[in-house]
Amino acid sequence: MDIAIANPSATHRTHRGIACGVGAGALWGLVFLAPELVRDFTPLQLAIGRYLAYGVLSAALIAPRWRTLLAGLTRREWLSLAWLALAGNTLYYVLLSMAVQTGGIAMTSLVIGFLPVAVTIIGSRDRDAVALPALAPSLLLCAAGAVCIGWQAIAMPATRSTGTQITGLVCAIGALISWTAFAVGNSRCLARLDHVSVHDWNLLIGLVTGAQAVMLVPVTLLIEPIRHGAAAWLNFAGVSIGVAILASIVGNALWNRMSRLLPLTMVGQMILFETLFALVYGFLWEHRLPRPLEIGAFGLVVASVLSCIAAHRRHARA
Secondary structure (H helix, E strand, O other), X not given: OOOOOOOHHHHHHHHHHHHHHHHHHHHHOHHHHHHHHOOOOOHHHHHHHHHHHHHHHHHHHHHHHHHHHHHOOOHHHHHHHHHHHHHHHHHHHHHHHHHHHHHOHHHHHHHHXXXXXXXXXXXXXXXXXXXXXXXXXXXXXXXXXXXXXXXXXXXXXXXXXXXXXXXXXXXXXXXXXXXHHHHHHHHHHHHHOOOOOHHHHHHHHHHHHHHHHHHHHHHHHHHOOOOOOHHHHHHHHHHHHHHHHHHHHHHHHHHHHHHHHOOHHXXXXXXXXXXXXXXXXXXXHHOOOOOHHHHHHHHHHHHHHHHHHHHHHHHHHO
């Protein structure tokens, strides 16, 4: 993947990519708050609600172009859509919701905060990518920011049992692995499928994710009792539709656009903004100001992104 940030047009492209990454992070950060808004519902029910809404909205938006799109998709593309929908949506969101509900927002944010490190390390193996040693300062700053994000919460007196916290940690690590696979695979699919727009690719993933959500409905009916009142279901529907529109439709579209504008080694850094905005929403939810370590995390994350951009500029000049 060629990287040329030295000329003005490439610089503009980079700035647009970063802006899309920030926008996606701001909308995706809402995903961390959603499980707290509807705590009476299980992670599986949350995933089904969100992705049923995502699938229905995607079907409505893609309908006018369906026949044209269908003609340009092969079996390989459908297989890619299936595993991307599973890794980046269905499985990831179930694991993330379980992590938030059992381990808390701070611990989950800490683990997910290492996504940029994982994605950047994988991306450094791409052709013409920035070498990993040149990205080391950015990765170290990123890791330090992630540690600051969760250290204070982990050091505070535990409000959950040890077993519950371990369950949350395992789920958060599973979500980290799942979404790393999605970020890398999705970026490479978008680079290969230049005949499909980023918006249509997002809607196609939405269709497949919606189909997966339908298949999970019998599972939740068998293992999870339906015990909620009408008011709770209305609240659940509102949160599911809101997250589907803001995070899945608009947020994913911005992320896909960014994935075509930036190399994978920079794509990884953009995931940091999801963690930052998740923290901001957590502060608002808890009605408090950030603590010193959390303020330090913000500074480290910004420094990490700036260091990554500088490394790509040096690579382009070289």
